[in-house]
Amino acid sequence: MPTVYIILYSLYHHVYKVAQAVQKGLEAEGVDVKLFQVTETLSDEILSKLHAPDRPNLPIITVDDLTKADAFMFGIPTRFGTFPSQLKSFLDATGALWATGALAGKFAGTFFSTASQHGGQETTAYTFMTYFAHHGINYVPLGFANSHLFDNSEVIGGSAWGAGTVANGDGSREPTVKELEIATTQGENFAKILTAFHRGSKALDSTTDAADAAAAPAATDAQTDDKIEQVNPSTSGATATAGAVGAAAGATAAANAAGTKDTINKASADANDATATSGTDKAANASKTTTPAANSAKPTETASAQPQSKPAAAAQSKPISEKPAAKQEKKKNDCFCM
Template sequence: MTRVLVLYHSSWGHVRALAEAEAEGALSVPGTVVDLRRVPETASESARRAQGFIDDDTPQAKPADLESYDAVIFGTPARFGLMSGPMKLFFDRLGNLWSRNALVGKVGAVFASSGTQHGGHEAALLSTQIALMHLGMVVVGMPYSFAGQSASEGIVGGSPYGAGTVAGGDGELSPNATDLAGARFQGAHVVRIAARLALQGGAAVRAA
């Protein structure tokens, strides 16, 4: 079995919708177990209400949870071209796993949402991947075999660096069919790579 964690932070629901699609894509590959989790929210309840954040009853993850998965797919809103504060705080709590090389060789991937088409979407994906490399993860993007990212008839999220969506300046947009298809594609792509790595690792152990 290939164990996959889809871990996200979502304020207005765009990233959560992509996370659910990533999980669907991962589950489409036979022999896969997927858990959907969110990082703890750092904003106060009053601030969340004032800004119109969604209510989300998805279970929260703890840093120690990541060690038990073969792959982790991280989802974040873009904040000035970077991951969101709550996601960054979660990464900052991974020092124990980093010091033990606990995530080395596991597959990591990122998907993101930005307010506008040029609102830091690709920068957020790439800057988040830097953290994955420091943790020793094998970074997986969304190759051009998903042709939807090359569409030109409208605004779509996603890039070779990961799936995504454009939320609109006031969050008025929702992930479109292409965005969700990209997330499903990435979820399945991550699982297939993680499964191959696991098989190769098992073969190496038997050969030794």
């Protein structure tokens, strides 16, 4: 079961209330959820001048906590059309995670609060995106998944970027039922996408392990096969590499078919039909291509294909979040991390 951390800053608790509706949607789809807030950077004097109530009763997120979640949903109150410095301060401390690619492949969503209807919920989302891009985090927008987003009969916060509320300048407006319903829809949709990925990823891992196990004895046979001289060395290297890539691609297709099979909502189910059909064909091919891939490793004994074929398969089969070796190197050399 994937874990989502909802990470927020909420001076007057509007974002916190929207977060609880998002949490409801996530949990309805079977995702583990933990709520956190970021460290306050304003002095008590300033907070008092801002008439800030007590902070939400939530733990403070640490940079290292980020590695423990599969996904994040950020709750963001707008400041001058963008996100508050408290969140920026936290995210600017994630240099070490960036340097090792620790957050790459995770998922994120956003939701908002502004004082006024046109106070900048969308620009807040837009300016927040750079962190996701730089970390390699997959951003999941809300789209127009809830029909309240088309309702112009009253003020309704939220947009394609995520749920939202409109708090008024003095904080007197509370999140409405419609705004909270939008937030719950966002939680549900986010959870469905995350769960589908999580299942597919696990299936991919197990399919790849099986393919590796099947290929290993054949490769060993190849090393002792006394017919090796009969192979044409001029073509063998290319065949070995192509075969290995084919096997890995087939394994990926099989995993996709398996991983998305159980997806819950209708849209995903439709997509699954298409994926499963082509995936099944490819899965069948995968079982055929596994042996040739391993067999074609025979000639690589004599040439460069031996090292080529194995990494080709491995590269295809690595989980997305695996850290590239080059990134690990980078950390030692020129990182601005702490």
